[in-house]
Amino acid sequence: MKKIIKDNFDIEQIAESGQCFRMSKRDDGKYEIIAADRYICVWEEGGYVYFDCLDKEFEEYWKHYFDLDTDYQKYMDAVDEKDEYLSDAVRLGNGIRILNQELWEMIVSFLISQQNNITRIRRCISNISEKYGEEKIASDGTKYYAFPKAEALCCLPEDALMECNLGYRSKYVVRCAKAVANGCFLPDELYDMSYEEAKEKLLELYGVGKKVADCICLFALHKIDAFPIDTHIRQVLEEHYSEGFPFERYKGFAGVIQQYIFYYELHKNKV
DNA sequence: TGCCAGGCTGATA
């Protein structure tokens, strides 16, 4: 069990920021997270955050996954005080972090996310994991399914994943799995590239457009310069920044700012 | 019942 002081970290905000589709709240208020082939339970109590894993696993994997070595206060402090909209957004989402998620899993997840809603995205991912992923048992006895590797999907007919409710996105996932499994596309090379290079490379994948590429850059490659523009963000830019969003001010971490905005748009009316 | 959602592809002009 690992216990840390809750400092600019809010597991509920992270879960609801929409960057991870395999993070769910249990009836007891604790959060279960499945990442690639790993499972962890996380909860908050009395100003502390608890991670149900051994210290070694925490240091080697989860600390990086939750980006706990990064000081997010500096990003929040950089927000223009005169920008009321962004100041409110940061105030509401001050526990958000940009996760370091597994690359292949993010490629597939954001292929599925297009023209889709969160409930259905979660179900699609759960379906393909149960059908094509490896069954695992966590240390506390919880059964879960690892995310299927590209090799498990590459030989399927292009419409096979329609059974898992992917709809027309089925062929996108199968073709990408083929490209990865046969070595035509080497995901690991993306880590050493700049944001622009990685995005360009990702656009070569069938079914990956600008928005999906930006999401993969941000949530898997941790290129925090990436600023995914979806319909929500586009509306915000049109409504609050008609004369242009100050990208120059937030150069180098615009993606973090994008997450504050995205979370704010989904939750500002709930508080 | 019909619209639309966290887009993308491919055809057409």
Next chain:
DNA sequence: TATCAGCCTGGC
């Protein structure tokens, strides 16, 4: 280069 229809499906 820009525009637009079509695509799966389920919640509202």
